[in-house]
């Protein structure tokens with residue numbers, strides 16, 4: 001049975017079950033409350049393109065895909081555009097001013113101010129068609145990102161659906177140590193700093209206590225900070241294994257920032273769910289990830305972008321020098337990831353004004369356009385643990401719908417031209 005027939009079969013069983021359930025309750029089957037007419041509709045699972053398709057919507061959910069809309073149902077005409085599922089950014093940092101790259105930026109702003117910036121930043125994600133994201137951790141002991149997630153969920157503010165990591169769990173002087181001051185000006189001890197296995201357990205428990213969905217570990221040094229070395233492993237394999245044990249026991253997942261080869265391998269052996277960046281991944285690391293089924297979120301564009309912004313946004317010259325060195329590594333590492341058919345999700349790790357640029361970087365790095373679309377839809381949904389609700393345009397899922405000008409299969413950069421955004425049946429951006 002091809003997947004389209006499976007889909008139809010599943011849909012008709014679904015309709016049958018719905019009608020049985022509703023007749024038992026004396027109710028009618030749901031009717032379409034609105035419709036979207038798509039000039040071209042991409043099925044991201046199969047890569048099939050259907051022309052002139054109608055997405056029938058009942059309130060916030062997709063009812064079915066049809067070849068017409070029932071008379072009287074309000075229909076949005078996107079017949080000039082290509083329609084895809086709402087996009088998913090699996091590596092976002094929503095708090096603060098994304099155009100301030102100075103190493104003290106996080107220390108000059110209160111949690112409240114960072115969170116208000118977050119409200120603003122989230123509208124940029126929405127405007128680019130990103131209706132869901134995973135916050136990849138923040139340097140904010142007040143957990144502004146969790147307040148934003150909860151406020152979107154309860155309808156207090158508008159923004160993408162969010163799952164979120166807590167603080168960066170990091171060794172002293174590691175990539176997640178916010179204390180960039182001189183030794184005699186030191187900050188008060190911060191609970192995300194973990195130099196022992198016990199420290200890790202305590203830091204992970206604190207994140208879980210305050211509502212994190214994910215734990216973010218710093219498995220290696222990084223680029224943006226002025227202190228750490230991206231080539232070296234930071235948290236030990238034993239520390240990361242403890243984080244995985246504690247998080248998984250609580251039903252949470254673990255993501256590891258890992259650039260250097262040793263940090264990647266230690267994190268994978270420790271059982272983390274996703275490797276972030278993987279910029280200096282060697283052959284052995286790629287093999288290990290394939291064996292363990294570990295996700296990769298490659299974030300290619302942000303490193304390329306660094307070369308363009310240079311020192312213009314307050315970047316520390318030490319950090320910029322690291323950026324110049326590491327960008328040479330990403331091409332070969334990404335080729336290894338593709339050769340080993342790793343599970344890949346889309347993540348930008350950058351100013352949300354540039355969130356759509358990762359599409360071009362992925363395809364430029366050797367990925368096919370349909371796989372780049374999958375990374376930002378069906379794969380992202382799976383990584384976020386939200387497959388039953390988002391990631392494809394299928395009956396029962398949220399009506400998260402995006403339209404672009406042109407054909408992304410022919411030119412993936414048209415994903416930068418989002419003209420229409422709907423989240424949960426509500427229009428956020430209209431065709432002008």
Ligand SMILES: [Zn+2]
Nearest residue numbers: 091093136349
């Ligand atoms: Zn990041």
